[in-house]
Amino acid sequence: xxxxxxxxxxxxxxxxxxxxxxxxxxxxxxxxxxxxxxxxxxxxxxxxxxxxxxxxxxxxxxxxxxxxxxxxxxxxxxxxxxxxxxxxxxxxxxxxxxxxxxxxxxxxxxxxxxxxxxxxxxxxxxxxxxxxxxxxxxxxxxxxxxxxxxxxxxxxxxxxxxxxxxxxxxxxxxxxxxxxxxxxxxxxxxxxxxxxxxxxxxxxxxxxxxxxxxxxxxxxxxxxxxxxxx
Numbered sequence: 001x002x003x004x005x006x007x008x009x010x011x012x013x014x015x016x017x018x019x020x021x022x023x024x025x026x027x028x029x030x031x032x033x034x035x036x037x038x039x040x041x042x043x044x045x046x047x048x049x050x051x052x053x054x055x056x057x058x059x060x061x062x063x064x065x066x067x068x069x070x071x072x073x074x075x076x077x078x079x080x081x082x083x084x085x086x087x088x089x090x091x092x093x094x095x096x097x098x099x100x101x102x103x104x105x106x107x108x109x110x111x112x113x114x115x116x117x118x119x120x121x122x123x124x125x126x127x128x129x130x131x132x133x134x135x136x137x138x139x140x141x142x143x144x145x146x147x148x149x150x151x152x153x154x155x156x157x158x159x160x161x162x163x164x165x166x167x168x169x170x171x172x173x174x175x176x177x178x179x180x181x182x183x184x185x186x187x188x189x190x191x192x193x194x195x196x197x198x199x200x201x202x203x204x205x206x207x208x209x210x211x212x213x214x215x216x217x218x219x220x221x222x223x224x225x226x227x228x229x230x
Contacts, residue, residue, distance in 0.1 A: 017087065018043040020052060021068040024225045025173025026116055027080040028068050030109060031087055032222065033165035037212045038091025046222065084109050088162050101155040108144065108154065108163035115140050115170045119180040133184050141197050148199040164207040171204045174224045
């Protein structure tokens with residue numbers, strides 16, 4: 001019988017992954033937290049104007065123009081969800097995750113992307129009615145609230161994973177999440193202030209208090225960074 005062997009081409013763990021994204025939360029903060037808490041040494045290349053490092057072409061990352069982009073050795077990729085999944089798969093702290101736990105991480109990260117897309121659209125519509133924004137957030141926050149465990153982190157571990165970081169990003173990240181609330185003159189901590197999502201609020205608080213996350217947030221500027229004059 002013919003045997004097929006899988007191997008990682010042109011990548012060694014001596015190579016640091018290089019994550020390129022704007023210095024805002026949006027589609028990059030969850031990946032940064034995965035690396036930081038997952039004990040994966042990486043290069044956090046925050047590019048204010050969206051440009052790549054010298055000699056790099058976004059098309060080589062499967063991207064026509066957008067970010068994030070990730071380079072690991074000779075391996076290059078784009079799109080936030082697969083970038084997050086890849087980083088989680090090679091982070092030492094997350095080597096123990098089961099396929100089911102990685103699946104949960106993927107689902108919540110995808111919800112974060114849905115919320116990101118919606119709130120980004122609201123940012124540039126100052127005439128948007130408050131009810132439109134709150135109904136949108138209530139839909140997605142409500143789904144997450146329904147699935148958040150009564151206590152602890154999403155995957156039942158002693159440490160947070162991508163699902164928990166996605167919740168922090170879409171609840172506390174300024175761009176575009178909190179920025180859209182400011183634009184609509186709604187409470188900036190709407191997920192807490194509205195009183196509808198107590199489990200989600202508790203999860204975000206617990207995740208932000210986790211030592212490695214708290215240390216990161218003490219020095220990171222991207223979670224609360226504004227942009228585009230918002």
